[in-house]
Amino acid sequence: MMDKFLKLLEDNATLTPEQLAVMCKKEVGDIKKMIEQYEKDGVILGYKTMIDWDKTDREYVTALIEVKITPQRDRGFDRVAERIYNFPEVQNLYLMSGGYDLAVLIEGKTMKEVAYFVAQKLATIEDVISTATHFVLRKYKDKGVIYGVVDVDERGNCGQ
Secondary structure (H helix, E strand, O other), X not given: OHHHHHHHHHHOOXXXXXXXXXXXXXXXXXXXXXXXXXXXXXXXOOOOOOOOHHHOOOOOEEEEEEEEEOOEOOOEOHHHHHHHHOOOOEEEEEEOOOOOOEEEXXXXXXXXXXXXXXXXXXXXXXXXXXXXXXXXXXOOEEOOEEOOOOOOOOOOOOOO
């Protein structure tokens, strides 16, 4: 029940307690109590609206930055991660397995602004060993939501 309820909210945070009650076969009062308790317990962290900014006048650049760091004694990666996630440019931060330690997703107004962030803020943090910046050219799908219509390549199978 909990998983279904939370998945419904995650997929559409605009569902009313009345709609959720019908979908989960519960009383409206029970649904309201569940939401309140999940918010209090930190299970529900917030509510977001997903916007396709490419369909607006807003100009911005999204970059994924790979960061290698030296973990701290007794704190691991947490101290450096905390410094990074407190920058307002940082939208997402993940501890990764593989070739780098942290994946940082940021937004800036221009590529120059992103470069400044990496050079002046991120790379200067003690224990940051290296960074690699990748710019997002187009979003196709984010958090399960498909952006726009994918263009079909109608050139066919040339050369066969």
